[in-house]
Amino acid sequence: MIELTIADGLAEIVLNAPEKLNSLNEAALGELGAAYDDAAAAAAAGSVRALLLHGTGRAFCAGRDIAGVDGANDDARGYLEGLLTPLLRKMSSFPAPTFAAAQGACLGVGLGLLIATDVVYVAENAKIGSPFGNLGATLDSGGHWLFTERLGAHRTLDLIYSSELISGAEAVAAGLFSRAKPAGELLEFTRAAAARAATGPTQAFNASKALVAEIRDQRLGLWDAVVRENGAQVALSATADYAEGFAAFTAKRKPEFTGR
Structure with missing residues (x-):
């Protein structure tokens, strides 16, 4: 079924x-x-x-x-x-x-x-x-x-x-x-x-998914959540989609994310 x-x-x-x-x-x-x-x-x-x-x-x-x-x-x-x-x-x-x-x-x-x-x-x-x-x-x-x-x-x-x-x-x-x-x-x-x-920045979405689950399950306060957000953003800054997003914004075009 x-x-x-x-x-x-x-x-x-x-x-x-x-x-x-x-x-x-x-x-x-x-x-x-x-x-x-x-x-x-x-x-x-x-x-x-x-x-x-x-x-x-x-x-x-x-x-x-x-x-x-x-x-x-x-x-x-x-x-x-x-x-x-x-x-x-x-x-x-x-x-x-x-x-x-x-x-x-x-x-x-x-x-x-x-x-x-x-x-x-x-x-x-x-x-x-x-x-x-x-x-x-x-x-x-x-x-x-x-x-x-x-x-x-x-x-x-x-x-x-x-x-x-x-x-x-x-x-x-x-x-x-x-x-x-x-x-x-x-x-x-x-x-x-x-x-x-499915055409978006998959790793960034997954980072947000994990953050939301952590905030929900661990009842994080504001600044604990900010610390975790900072860590996620630093990790994402090394991805191809992060570079593509910034390049597309600068060029005023639609980004083409690959999920990597």
């Missing part, structure tokens, strides 16, 4: 099981991880400089595929710690800018895939929240972190206790994700953004 294509510096990974709303079982998680591995290898070789993740049909990803799962004997630890969390870490550390276009249901694992992506654009009518109370379970895949960080404790627990789903437009207004678009425009808008990033 996982498809990977690479063209013009852009890797596209597609969740293609619309008949089950792109829900993911153990095998599908393995396929998705392998697709990210292949795309990362292409990035290391210089042929991938951005990545786009999206799903086909009415939903981005409705969560875990629990068809045939016996709740009384479910290996939740094996699924979450053995499969899902390593995948999300792999996605988060992908060595190039990553984008996601998300329509319809973005729940559970589906929400986790978005949390692990750099830039997320959602359809205005996307559905986001925590319906886990209906299963006697709790929100996973990093959802508690996302909601608490962006919405605060009270709104987070309201969503969890009520199992209420909010729209993509509401999610963007609340600061959960970057932009909301009409469903019919979403994929092409996101693909265009990813394609632009």
